[in-house]
Amino acid sequence: xxxxxxxxxxxxxxxxxxxxxxxxxxxxxxxxxxxxxxxxxxxxxxxxxxxxxxxxxxxxxxxxxxxxxxxxxxxxxxxxxxxxxxxxxxxxxxxxxxxxxxxxxxxxxxxxxxxxxxxxxxxxxxxxxxxxxxxxxxxxxxxxxxxxxxxxxxxxxxxxxxxxxxxxxxxxxxxxxxxxxxxxxxxxxxxxxxxxxxxxxxxxxxxxxxxxxxxxxxxxxxxxxxxxxxxxxxxxxxxxxxxxxxxxxxxxxxxxxxxxxxxxxxxxxxxxxxxxx
Amino acid sequence: xxxxxxxxxxxxxxxxxxxxxxxxxxxxxxxxxxxxxxxxxxxxxxxxxxxxxxxxxxxxxxxxxxxxxxxxxxxxxxxxxxxxxxxxxxxxxxxxxxxxxxxxxxxxxxxxxxxxxxxxxxxxxxxxxxxxxxxxxxxxxxxxxxxxxxxxxxxxxxxxxxxxxxxxxxxxxxxxxxxxxxxxxxxxxxxxxxxxxxxxxxxxxxxxxxxxxxxxxxxxxxxxxxxxxxxxxxxxxxxxxxxxxxxxxxxxxxxxxxxxxxxxxxxxxxxxxxxxxxxxxxxxxxxxxxxxxxxxxxxxxxxxxxxxxxxxxxxxxxxxxxxxxxxxxxxxxxxx
Numbered sequence: 040x041x042x043x044x045x046x047x048x049x050x051x052x053x054x055x056x057x058x059x060x061x062x063x064x065x066x067x068x069x070x071x072x073x074x075x076x077x078x079x080x081x082x083x084x085x086x087x088x089x090x091x092x093x094x095x096x097x098x099x100x101x102x103x104x105x106x107x108x109x110x111x112x113x114x115x116x117x118x119x120x121x122x123x124x125x126x127x128x129x130x131x132x133x134x135x136x137x138x139x140x141x142x143x144x145x146x147x148x149x150x151x152x153x154x155x156x157x158x159x160x161x162x163x164x165x166x167x168x169x170x171x172x173x174x175x176x177x178x179x180x181x182x183x184x185x186x187x188x189x190x191x192x193x194x195x196x197x198x199x200x201x202x203x204x205x206x207x208x209x210x211x212x213x214x215x216x217x218x219x220x221x222x223x224x225x226x227x228x229x230x231x232x233x234x235x236x237x238x239x240x241x242x243x244x245x246x247x248x249x250x251x252x253x254x255x256x257x258x259x260x261x262x263x264x265x266x267x268x269x270x271x272x273x274x275x276x277x278x279x280x281x282x283x284x285x286x287x288x289x290x291x292x293x294x295x296x297x298x299x300x301x302x303x304x305x306x307x308x309x310x311x312x313x314x315x316x
Numbered sequence: 317x318x319x320x321x322x323x324x325x326x327x328x329x330x331x332x333x334x335x336x337x338x339x340x341x342x343x344x345x346x347x348x349x350x351x352x353x354x355x356x357x358x359x360x361x362x363x364x365x366x367x368x369x370x371x372x373x374x375x376x377x378x379x380x381x382x383x384x385x386x387x388x389x390x391x392x393x394x395x396x397x398x399x400x401x402x403x404x405x406x407x408x409x410x411x412x413x414x415x416x417x418x419x420x421x422x423x424x425x426x427x428x429x430x431x432x433x434x435x436x437x438x439x440x441x442x443x444x445x446x447x448x449x450x451x452x453x454x455x456x457x458x459x460x461x462x463x464x465x466x467x468x469x470x471x472x473x474x475x476x477x478x479x480x481x482x483x484x485x486x487x488x489x490x491x492x493x494x495x496x497x498x499x500x501x502x503x504x505x506x507x508x509x510x511x512x513x514x515x516x517x518x519x520x521x522x523x524x525x526x527x528x529x530x531x532x533x534x535x536x537x538x539x540x541x542x543x544x545x546x547x548x549x550x551x552x553x554x555x556x557x558x559x560x561x562x563x564x565x566x567x568x569x570x571x572x573x574x575x576x577x578x579x580x581x582x583x584x585x586x587x588x589x590x591x592x593x594x595x596x597x598x599x600x601x602x603x604x605x606x607x608x609x610x611x612x613x614x615x616x617x618x619x620x621x622x623x624x625x626x627x628x629x630x631x632x633x634x635x636x637x638x639x640x641x642x643x644x645x646x647x648x649x650x651x652x
Contacts, residue, residue: 044438051435055424062423062464138418142480144384146436147408153436309386310332312379 048148052156053163056130060164070118070168075176078114081238082107082180101240102271108184109269111176113237115169116261119196120203120235121228126161127154127207132220140313150304151297154211158204166196191278192267195285199260202288206256208296212303215313235261240271256288320396322488322519323358323381328390330376330543350376352543354390358521358536363514365534366523367637373543374523375414378492381521382412395488408437412490413481416497417473422466426457426476429465430483437484451479454509470497478506482513489513490521495529507533527633537633539640546640554636562602564609566616567625570596574619581615583608595624 060066085093085106094104103109134140143153177184210227214220234251235241235258241249252258253274263281265271273281307313330351335343351373358364366374379385381394383403391398397405413419420429427448434444452461455475460468465476478494491510495503510533514520524530530537531551539547539554547554570589575598578584586601598616602608609628616623 041438044440047440048435048438051432055421055428055432058428059421059423137421138415139421141384141415142419142433143436145382145407145410145412145414146433147404147438148436149404305386308384309388311334312385 045148045152048146049152049156049159052153053160056157056160060160067164067168070122070164071172071175074111074114074118074169074172075179077117077237078107078110078176079180082110085110100243103265103269105182105186105269107180107182108177108186109265109271110238111173111180111182112265112268113261115173115176116196116257116264117232117235117237118172119165119169120231120257120260121224122165123158123161123200123203123207124210124227124231125224126165127157127204127211128214128220128224130157130161131211131214132218135215135218135313144313154208158207162200162204166200169196187268187270189268192264195260195263195267195282198282198285198289199256199263202256202285202292203260205292205296208293208300212296212300215300215307216303231255231257234258237261256285256292259285259288319360320393321357322360322395323356323364323392323521325354325356325377325381325392326390328354328356328377328380328392329388330373330380330385331388350543351380351387354540354543354545356538356545356548358519360519361514361517362535363510363520363522363533365530365537366521366540367525367527367530367537367633368523368540369525369641372541374540375492376543377540378414378490378521378523381406382410382414382490383407384414408484409486410488410490411481411484411486413477413494414490414492416477416493417470419477419480420465420473423464425462425464426468426479427452427461429476430479433480433483439484447483447485451482454482455479471499471502474498475502475506478509487517488519488521492523493525494522495524495526503529527637531633539637541641547636551633554633556607562608563629564600564602564612565625565627566598566600566612566621566623567592567595567627569622569624570598570616571620574616574621577615577619578612581608581611584612 085097094106097106097109098104101109131140134143143150174184210223214223217223232238234248234255236252241252241258241262244252259274259281262271262274263278263285266273266278266281275281275284304313328351329349331347331349333345334348336346337343354373354377356377366377368374376385380387381392381399383399383406386400391400393399394406395409397409399406421432424432430448430451431444434447435441439447448461452458455478457472457475457479460472460476465473468476474494474497478491481489481491489510494510495506498506507529510520510522522530522534534551536548536550537554538545575587575589578587578598578600581602583603584600585603588599590597590599600612602612609626613623613626
């Protein structure tokens, strides 16, 4: 198969999405503002309610007294995760509604490469705005953003992106079938916020919920970044063991996501076709 | 080695489930037979028309041939590639205009659209630019090329959608009602381009519900209705296949004896004579269509008739459609 041509098509898909974004630049402002606002609310609530020993209580539960950076990291990673779901879900849904999904299926570039191009666009946009939002948030709240191991934190983010975007394929399969994005993404967003421990450590969960949370790759990504930057504990004690778990997710989830997606896709093609929305 | 036919379909069937709404929360499942045992072969280098009303099954057939739908049963090959086992080769060897203006990204410019689809058809960046420029020139879209598609008129969008089908310069063009929403001059211009591309060697599948378009453009036409292929042949073959009564007017010097000889021909159903400006006007109603005309002329002239003018009421493709389907195309599509 012509891998070079497929890579070129994938990058053309990324470029095309960026061209779209250039027509709606206001979206980037939202990407920057939202994580700061989402973190600011619990930060101010904590400051108001925690009194003089707020930092000590927080440190006892999380492993760091820097609750401002902790929450900013949580909301930045949350934004990255929800953006991944919104971008991929909306991409699929919009292509379906506009009629361009059938046009994509007429081209010889396999869908995985086109989806890959959209995922790269989404990842570039989300990671860069998440880092920027974290930096701006730290500047506003007078916190040093570059404490700890920045490089390791980035590795956790980058390795976590692959299982994250693989999960969006599973989600995409549902959207392909039920032809609904808004309600599903909104619901997913709250499940994500709840499970990945945006505002609290998942150690406080009951065992079953904690297990569910640990089966969700973004939980490991969030904790990895916090541990690298703020020194909260890794789930398995050391960074490389936690990273290994993300690697396992990285090896399994793409196949699982693609397998489910193609099965649903064939089911749709066997019946009403991709064009029906 | 012989080239495979651009399209070959064997016993192609497609059924799908649909839901009929029975109120706010109630719905009932029903099965639609969109295609029934369609056998088809398109020849290299021809313009092949698929004629049928909306909902006849022509788009379903096209979608199966373009790998967008999976057939329920039967097999099909496009340019020798199997539509199920060699999907990407089928796609690479076909230029397709299916969704009309809906198949474009309206927020992008015309040029950006063409270049993006060029990438999806595996053209390298230099080829993409070159091919986009060629298409823009061919379709006379120069002034619009760098404007976002949302600012185009409906006809201009259709033109660009047609241009998208040319991006990969495929040997087979599949055009689903490409002149929809085009004004008369633009539709005519597009048909000329299609004809030119056909002369350059491209095979064209052309679906339409406009009779005159199929009649003037297509080498062969298939009439499809309710998922069944009802007739297939050249336009004149389809017309002559009509075993309908044909009315012929003969004008000139025609004796009563000549008329009487004519009546002895079994296919002649009725003759009537009148005179006009001192000339005889013989109106003959015969069966078996135009194929009978040489015999009628021979019989009359054999009896000394001097024929000055012969007029026939030739059946149109519309008559063929009515004969095959039992109703007019206009009734089904509201297109006059």
